[in-house]
Amino acid sequence: MAVRAAHELRDGEVVFVGIGVPNLACNLARATHAPNLMLIYESGAVGAVPDRLPVSIGDPALVTGSLAVAPMADIFQYYLQGGRIQVGFLGGAQIDRYGNINSTVIGDYLHPKVRLPGSGGACEIAIHAQRVVVVAPLSPRSFPQAVDFITSPGLNGKYGTRESLGLPGAGPVRIVTDMGILAPSHGSGELELVGVYPGLDADAVRKKAGWPLAVASTLEPILPPTERELHLLRDVLDVDRLYIGKRGE
Amino acid sequence: MAVRAAHELRDGEVVFVGIGVPNLACNLARATHAPNLMLIYESGAVGAVPDRLPVSIGDPALVTGSLAVAPMADIFQYYLQGGRIQVGFLGGAQIDRYGNINSTVIGDYLHPKVRLPGSGGACEIAIHAQRVVVVAPLSPRSFPQAVDFITSPGLNGKYGTRESLGLPGAGPVRIVTDMGILAPSHGSGELELVGVYPGLDADAVRKKAGWPLAVASTLEPILPPTERELHLLRDVLDVDRLYIGKRGE
């Protein structure tokens, strides 16, 4: 997923980086096709160039050698709400048919089955980033028809479309999973499968979603990770296998 | 006036300092009875210890050796509106019977006879400082019955009393002039003469106001400036006679 997520980034873009796979993806992109990627962390580090894989979103390695440190009030008001962030990365326990994301609770809000961490900056990233890339492994439980709680608004939902709500950003335009890539179909905002990883069958992948996942008429070609990408992930960026696990990806 | 204004300050107070006589008064107080006076300038210098008399409110000497430099957004929001300023100093071209101050225009706003500099921070200092000391030479023209334009609200006026307006600070509780001191009478908020300088006659002084200035039943004793105070003003703080003029005070 880290390699696919890295491919979503273009050189020179301003990216709001979350911890975990998004962070790994950003640093992989910086080491390969996007050396001028501008990493901004909600903790306040701007133009970070971490020389170790940050364990937390506020790792001291994000500050050392960065271009600027901003108070969080500036990060949320001037950078994010100010429209300066081009790409936001989000994960979530549940992503639904319209890209709404739940990172708050499984079950009822007041009497939850599982209490998740909550929004953090996710709600406002989903609203303000010019586009959002979501990273999450595909499974029926994680991709239900409708999420238990909308932490971060997607493309359409019970409160309306992004347009009717006046949300500034384009929302979750790419969902990178461990089997393929989902993207909103033109018009409805419903997610459809637009690409599958090499060796996987689109029809098998689509059954992993919790709703009848549509498949795009033409699938994007997706190449396997290059040797260099795998080397960077395994031997440089995530030596301790904090995020890539033992499978490599 | 600088000496009288300095006497209005108590050691350890947090003072919002304006340029000119207020600045001179604050530095005189710091050199005499109030060494722990905390000088805050609207330019952002906090705990300034200028080693020369600042010509402007943003003089570099206010920064060098200060305790902190704050963005102006913090100065106005967190320090002033936040209620952290105990004393504010103001001047003005006109001060009226109820302590309203005009530093905007003489004459009509749209077609002024004289265009003055305007509010700067005066309006919000008058509203938020816990108490305000006004410094201005007494004359019928400068102390009219009613000001041409209320830049900074006083104790009472066409919009209501401070209480009815919900203004947080006590307003202009002391008006230091070149002949005596005015203060609001209890209740009405109308200014009255509460002290005259040595050698001056209360009845003569009260006629310098543009309205029938009341005289307090008991006048405060006001001592002449000490030799040390005059020495500090003339030979240390304002060597170039930028503010004290040739008369000494």
Place this chain on the structure above:
Amino acid sequence: MAHPSGSKLMTMSDAIGRFVRDGDVLVIEGFTHLICFAAAHEIIRQRRRDLTLCRLTPDLIYDQLIAAGCAKKLVFSWAGNPGVGSLHALRRSIEKNPDRPLELEEYSHFGLVARFCAGAAQLPFWPMRDYRGSDLPAANPLIKTVTCPYTGEELATVPALNPDVAVIHAQRADASGNAQVWGLYGVQKEAAFASDRVILVAEEIIAESVLRSDPNRTLIPGIIVDAVVCEPWGAHPSYAQGYYDRDNDFYIEWEDISKDPERLATWLDEFVYGVAGRSEYMAKLGPERKQRLTASPLMSEGVNYGF
């Protein structure tokens, strides 16, 4: 408000004893960086009760306060063990404590940052573009809206947060509480200005003249500070840029410690109730850990303040 100058130096025990009361609304801020665990442990030792704990990320520090029974309510925006997993004491108090559940008041990061901004500015609310399309306003009725007097747009609002007391950790401060911070600022300045009382904890107390030689580094002015505590390593297992690194191993260990209530109780007994203060705590951790975490030198250059 505190006296602007003069020494406010005291021990952590005195500072907590004098300025933190049962039932207080308390904020110990610091975003990953400069989280004052030393203050939290002293609060646990002094057995404060019914606190309303406010923080963007409750982190291990509030998990410990909750486990020790100090908390009545939590005001937060992201409750996890960053990069590791869950805050299990917190989760137990929500998921498995139907009789006396911890009260929750939940925002997003921006929302809670905005609450501190409003509090610091003594405004009753703060406007923002947020929450449209989200279930958060339905879960928290304190998230409201206001109509812009210029454009007619409806904007989200949060109410001011004005805690009774803030604990602010800084790299260095003078005895009056003027405090300098570099590295991540988080929302420490806003939390300090928003609070009625401020306890300033520093890794190091410096002479006023050193502080005055670089006034642009000062984040917190002494005029809003009530107590100054010198507490080296006071932020461990969090970090202080230029002093010591984050103890990521302990953050990982906490996953197992906090999962098991008995193990957590044993940990509190040993590392909090069982020590008099921070220096004993650090001694218990051992010199190897201290040495491993001590920051290597990477000094910035000075700039010219002359004129």
Place this chain on the structure above:
Amino acid sequence: MAHPSGSKLMTMSDAIGRFVRDGDVLVIEGFTHLICFAAAHEIIRQRRRDLTLCRLTPDLIYDQLIAAGCAKKLVFSWAGNPGVGSLHALRRSIEKNPDRPLELEEYSHFGLVARFCAGAAQLPFWPMRDYRGSDLPAANPLIKTVTCPYTGEELATVPALNPDVAVIHAQRADASGNAQVWGLYGVQKEAAFASDRVILVAEEIIAESVLRSDPNRTLIPGIIVDAVVCEPWGAHPSYAQGYYDRDNDFYIEWEDISKDPERLATWLDEFVYGVAGRSEYMAKLGPERKQRLTASPLMSEGVNYGF
């Protein structure tokens, strides 16, 4: 928005030529400190017209732009020659120019600071406790009120200010426009974030590695900057802490120069139209003045960014 990295270095003449247009809403900020006179003079030389000039303190810089006929409107909060007297070109355009008066839009300092805050945050308004009991809202109908959704209180509001272009002067910057400032900050950060285009002028261009060695000094990030101009002494007669002092003598001289329209025109001919740029202007002022104003060294100590 500008590209985040890569060199944006160009001459002042190119920067003004490319990014300042007739009719623009322009802000050249800097509160006493770091006022970019070099940019204003280039705007005069390139004969821009119908500008809406925004600044807390119009100062000599806008008095010159007004005298040169560049301005249509002034948005301001304190219009004087600080510590000296009046801005006479500005006053003439108000008091003695009934046919084509300069439009005025007037706030207090707090009000104009708040307009930049709203602009930077992309909010349509900013709430504040201000203006009650004052005639300012009667003079400026853009000062309005909003009702707090929590307390029912009526608060003052100002609308966002989003200039077309901002000129920001800094002590030093890298070629991408990441800029470091110490001494007074004024409202430069907010003005920069509020503006569509940003011209960053620095006393000195430094290597990115030098800037990255002290990231907490960075006030303006390069991602919002369109042009970077290296212009030593570009703020004279204003000052740059650590580089040169304020030329208070010139502020006093301006009183006489600006009082007399002919003398002002002669001054503009000699010091603005008559020079190609800042280095010729400084040469004209003479080496004695430069030497007298050069800052003496008073270096701060570095801090540790290691971990």
